[in-house]
Amino acid sequence: MITPGFRFTPTHHDGRARAATLETPRGRIETPIFMPVGTAGTVKGLTVDELTAPPLDAHIILGNTYHLFLRPGLEVVRALGGLHRMMAWQRPILTDSGGFQIFSMKEISKLDDDGCDFRSHLDGSRHRLTPERSIEIQATLGSDIAMVLDHCPPGDAAPADIDVAMARTTAWARRCLHAPRAPGQALFAIVQGGTSISRRRSHLADLGALTGPETSSQFDGFALGGLSVGEPIPQMYEVLDAVAAELPAERPRYLMGVGTPQDLVVGIGRGIDMFDCVMPTRNARNGQLFTSQGRVVIANAAHRLDPGPIDPNCACETCQRYSRAYLRHLFQAKEILYSRLATLHNLTYYLGVVRRARAAIISGTWDRFERDFLASPESEAHRGQRS
Amino acid sequence: MITPGFRFTPTHHDGRARAATLETPRGRIETPIFMPVGTAGTVKGLTVDELTAPPLDAHIILGNTYHLFLRPGLEVVRALGGLHRMMAWQRPILTDSGGFQIFSMKEISKLDDDGCDFRSHLDGSRHRLTPERSIEIQATLGSDIAMVLDHCPPGDAAPADIDVAMARTTAWARRCLHAPRAPGQALFAIVQGGTSISRRRSHLADLGALTGPETSSQFDGFALGGLSVGEPIPQMYEVLDAVAAELPAERPRYLMGVGTPQDLVVGIGRGIDMFDCVMPTRNARNGQLFTSQGRVVIANAAHRLDPGPIDPNCACETCQRYSRAYLRHLFQAKEILYSRLATLHNLTYYLGVVRRARAAIISGTWDRFERDFLASPESEAHRGQRS
Numbered sequence: 138m139i140t141p142g143f144r145f146t147p148t149h150h151d152g153r154a155r156a157a158t159l160e161t162p163r164g165r166i167e168t169p170i171f172m173p174v175g176t177a178g179t180v181k182g183l184t185v186d187e188l189t190a191p192p193l194d195a196h197i198i199l200g201n202t203y204h205l206f207l208r209p210g211l212e213v214v215r216a217l218g219g220l221h222r223m224m225a226w227q228r229p230i231l232t233d234s235g236g237f238q239i240f241s242m243k244e245i246s247k248l249d250d251d252g253c254d255f256r257s258h259l260d261g262s263r264h265r266l267t268p269e270r271s272i273e274i275q276a277t278l279g280s281d282i283a284m285v286l287d288h289c290p291p292g293d294a295a296p297a298d299i300d301v302a303m304a305r306t307t308a309w310a311r312r313c314l315h316a317p318r319a320p321g322q323a324l325f326a327i328v329q330g331g332t333s334i335s336r337r338r339s340h341l342a343d344l345g346a347l348t349g350p351e352t353s354s355q356f357d358g359f360a361l362g363g364l365s366v367g368e369p370i371p372q373m374y375e376v377l378d379a380v381a382a383e384l385p386a387e388r389p390r391y392l393m394g395v396g397t398p399q400d401l402v403v404g405i406g407r408g409i410d411m412f413d414c415v416m417p418t419r420n421a422r423n424g425q426l427f428t429s430q431g432r433v434v435i436a437n438a439a440h441r442l443d444p445g446p447i448d449p450n451c452a453c454e455t456c457q458r459y460s461r462a463y464l465r466h467l468f469q470a471k472e473i474l475y476s477r478l479a480t481l482h483n484l485t486y487y488l489g490v491v492r493r494a495r496a497a498i499i500s501g502t503w504d505r506f507e508r509d510f511l512a513s514p515e516s517e518a519h520r521g522q523r524s
Numbered sequence: 525m526i527t528p529g530f531r532f533t534p535t536h537h538d539g540r541a542r543a544a545t546l547e548t549p550r551g552r553i554e555t556p557i558f559m560p561v562g563t564a565g566t567v568k569g570l571t572v573d574e575l576t577a578p579p580l581d582a583h584i585i586l587g588n589t590y591h592l593f594l595r596p597g598l599e600v601v602r603a604l605g606g607l608h609r610m611m612a613w614q615r616p617i618l619t620d621s622g623g624f625q626i627f628s629m630k631e632i633s634k635l636d637d638d639g640c641d642f643r644s645h646l647d648g649s650r651h652r653l654t655p656e657r658s659i660e661i662q663a664t665l666g667s668d669i670a671m672v673l674d675h676c677p678p679g680d681a682a683p684a685d686i687d688v689a690m691a692r693t694t695a696w697a698r699r700c701l702h703a704p705r706a707p708g709q710a711l712f713a714i715v716q717g718g719t720s721i722s723r724r725r726s727h728l729a730d731l732g733a734l735t736g737p738e739t740s741s742q743f744d745g746f747a748l749g750g751l752s753v754g755e756p757i758p759q760m761y762e763v764l765d766a767v768a769a770e771l772p773a774e775r776p777r778y779l780m781g782v783g784t785p786q787d788l789v790v791g792i793g794r795g796i797d798m799f800d801c802v803m804p805t806r807n808a809r810n811g812q813l814f815t816s817q818g819r820v821v822i823a824n825a826a827h828r829l830d831p832g833p834i835d836p837n838c839a840c841e842t843c844q845r846y847s848r849a850y851l852r853h854l855f856q857a858k859e860i861l862y863s864r865l866a867t868l869h870n871l872t873y874y875l876g877v878v879r880r881a882r883a884a885i886i887s888g889t890w891d892r893f894e895r896d897f898l899a900s901p902e903s904e905a906h907r908g909q910r911s
Binding site: 177178179181182183184185186208209212213216217218223225295297395441442444458459460462463465466467469470472473474476478 | 564569595596604611679829830841845846849852860861
């Protein structure tokens with residue numbers, strides 16, 4: 138990697154799957170890794186102690202620039218010494234650029250080649266986001282890994298629109314590379330191109346050729362954006378199959394906003410190192426629990442008298458101490474404790490998947506792991522189900 | 525006390541205030557004690573580990589019979605091995621009789637001398653509560669201390685209505701004393717009588733004279749009910765001043781549903797041993813925090829950039845790790861984590877008050893503690909403010 142303090146070291150390969158260490162100024166991340174989403178300065182429902190304690194043991198979390206910019210706002214984050222100190226999280230944070238949330242609210246945002254005017258969904262106040270402004274905000278947040286501002290078209294976008302998005306994303310990526318970042322803050326580029334493999338390759342080539350103010354300043358990592366945005370899942374898998382392993386091998390590869398446990402395993406098998414998704418946290422709150430035996434819908438009457446745990450193979454506190462019947466009761470009664478316990482479980486499950494994948498890669502048993510996982514109920518149960 | 529497995533031992537007296545140990549089959553309670561309210565099988569927002577860990581260290585919690593009877597219902601509680609096992613709480617639980625909640629919903633309950641017909645506020649289903657049924661439900665819940673079914677009139681009830689409530693409460697208390705309880709379950713009587721000291725004394729005499737199937741079976745403790753139900757606070761204090769120390773000295777004295785930090789200190793000074801109230805938990809969720817320097821309304825703009833803790837004198841995790849500005853942000857963003865951290869703090873504060881009171885009694889400095897506390901902002905700020 139380029140930015141001082143970061144070092145990415147692939148240590149094991151098994152097919153295209155790989156295990157690596159990503160050292161950062163705030164600690165070491167073992168990949169493949171899943172990043173819990175901490176939208177508004179908190180992974181909803183959990184304390185930082187719960188996030189770091191085994192077996193969950195999240196190595197890195199994600200923060201949403203758009204949400205944090207609006208609330209609590211940069212003045213507050215600055216007064217509290219940055220996002221890490223504000224939320225008492227000492228491990229790495231990756232921030233998105235803010236673009237994805239803003240562009241998805243079409244009725245209150247107006248995109249142009251230079252950036253985007255938008256209104257706050259909270260109070261209607263007017264703001265402008267540009268590549269430089271996104272990097273400036275992320276510098277104030279003080280994340281460890283910043284993302285370039287990209288233009289992410291919907292999954293059913295016309296080819297011409299995808300071309301515009303790619304060109305903009307390239308131009309904006311260059312501007313981000315030239316914008317001043319916080320000390321010790323890495324920057325990842327985002328590859329667009331929809332479900333067209335040739336577009337993906339072409340965009341990756343464009344991004345890979347970019348340099349910053351010094352020719353040595355390049356991107357620290359590469360992300361695949363614009364996937365799992367409404368396109369059929371088999372098409373996403375085709376893109377992953379063709380492109381993931383073509384992202385620079387000496388840099389982390391990040392599949393943005395993805396996905397189901399199956400998506401994680403498919404992605405890792407194609408060479409992806411990093412993932413994030415709201416699915417484990419949001420689904421937890423909505424009553425959907427991930428388990429080694431498939432999906433559990435906690436409201437189901439079948440669990441009413443069930444004294445067993447959510448997942449007998451799970452070591453999280455929820456599964457060690459509480460029954461399905463109790464969790465169902467807490468869910469029905471809309472008790473806060475339900476959301477906590479369910480989130481703790483789902484994130485433990487997700488981190489468990491990437492940890493099992495990593496162990497399989499290291500032990501040279503990836504093929505069997507991937508085959509068994511994709512044939513098992515824990516994969517099948519969520520096929521096609523998106524957050 | 526009467527029930528095997530229980531032993532109440534006053535160890536220190538300072539004026540009318542006293543420190544004692546209440547040994548139960550599920551562990552020892554040091555009094556004066558405050559009991560966090562776990563309405564629906566959970567102290568809202570907290571795990572049992574958080575409740576038992578110092579500095580909070582709750583020795584006993586309260587469960588609401590009415591709520592648990594309706595949801596999850598006795599079939600579920602039974603299937604999970606009782607309330608303790610259901611919620612993974614291993615320390616003592618006191619359950620109320622269910623009457624207070626039911627009678628307070630006048631439009632869906634109909635009271636008579638034998639008991640009360642009522643409809644569920646959840647699904648409109650019809651039920652009947654009698655003294656025997658209340659004890660039967662509490663036996664199924666498996667609480668360590670059950671309460672008699674009492675008739676609690678409102679704070680502005682007419683004298684004739686209070687007389688009816690007292691007569692009913694006495695008759696029901698006798699029936700409760702004769703009803704079969706769970707093994708190792710104690711039973712407390714409830715003294716009514718409104719704000720009339722002579723009525724309170726007369727009712728206490730009636731209850732104290734009751735015996736169960738054997739002449740040796742009497743009540744294990746005595747509670748003052750029907751206070752903090754709308755009457756002026758000075759009148760409540762007059763009742764406490766006259767009656768609290770007349771409750772049998774060799775049994776625990778419990779002031780039900782009370783109150784502010786000031787109420788706790790006033791009650792302890794008059795000889796009360798046990799308290800419960802939703803105030804610390806409910807106010808936490810509503811943005812009101814108790815501190816050694818008085819009330820903090822977390823939404824106030826004054827806290828927007830404040831990097832300091834809620835209470836610099838508090839050892840709870842919330843105060844050790846998080847700033848007022850961050851908590852204000854979480855409150856504004858309606859984040860679950862806010863309710864957790866605020867509840868943890870408020871309960872730590874409440875348990876701290878009774879612990880400080882106990883230490884003052886033991887060290888023979890009660891008078892000074894009481895005087896200083898009642899003159900301090902932590903008392904003043906909540907004067908007259910009820911949950």
